[in-house]
Amino acid sequence: MNINYLISASIQEIGKSITGNEITFSSLISNINSNLSIEDNSLNIFSLDGLLKSFISVGLVNLLFTYSLRYVLIQVLILFSPFAFLSLINSTTSWIFRSWSRCLFSILVLQAFFPLIIMVIFSIDNSNKILIVSGIYLLTKINSYVREMFGGLSVEISSNLNYMASLFKK
Numbered sequence: 001m002n003i004n005y006l007i008s009a010s011i012q013e014i015g016k017s018i019t020g021n022e023i024t025f026s027s028l029i030s031n032i033n034s035n036l037s038i039e040d041n042s043l044n045i046f047s048l049d050g051l052l053k054s055f056i057s058v059g060l061v062n063l064l065f066t067y068s069l070r071y072v073l074i075q076v077l078i079l080f081s082p083f084a085f086l087s088l089i090n091s092t093t094s095w096i097f098r099s100w101s102r103c104l105f106s107i108l109v110l111q112a113f114f115p116l117i118i119m120v121i122f123s124i125d126n127s128n129k130i131l132i133v134s135g136i137y138l139l140t141k142i143n144s145y146v147r148e149m150f151g152g153l154s155v156e157i158s159s160n161l162n163y164m165a166s167l168f169k170k
Helices: 002-019 025-035 048-079 081-086 091-123 129-150 157-168
Strands: none
Touching: 002 091, 025 048, 025 091, 048 081, 048 091, 048 129, 081 091, 091 129
């Protein structure tokens, strides 16, 4: 756990020295709000500018819920770690440890990828709204890429909601 924190902190320090901005989610939100503010009091949702701003807002809310769920999952996996290590005693239950370690590893790798993507978003031209939207889209989709690469749990809100909706359909 400490190694992952050190990797994330070093990526954040490198990003801060390169971009001049703190590499955090809150600084990303404040940077987007300062660069993509609405010039007047009206927002035309059917214009390209309105569509991009609404997509950014929905994407940021999705990221906020995803970060919250990921934080809770890390705490739950750490809480269950003694039981996962105890499952190594018997060869028939060793699959519990393997799945636990795969889930924890994928969530921790995901935590290391987020500062890299935020650093790329800060290093691009902040006035280009299309690049900011694609950076937020990449932040929302990186979970599925890491899950396909390493396995583990999904902390993607939209896929979990679609799965829950499919359970209630007949």
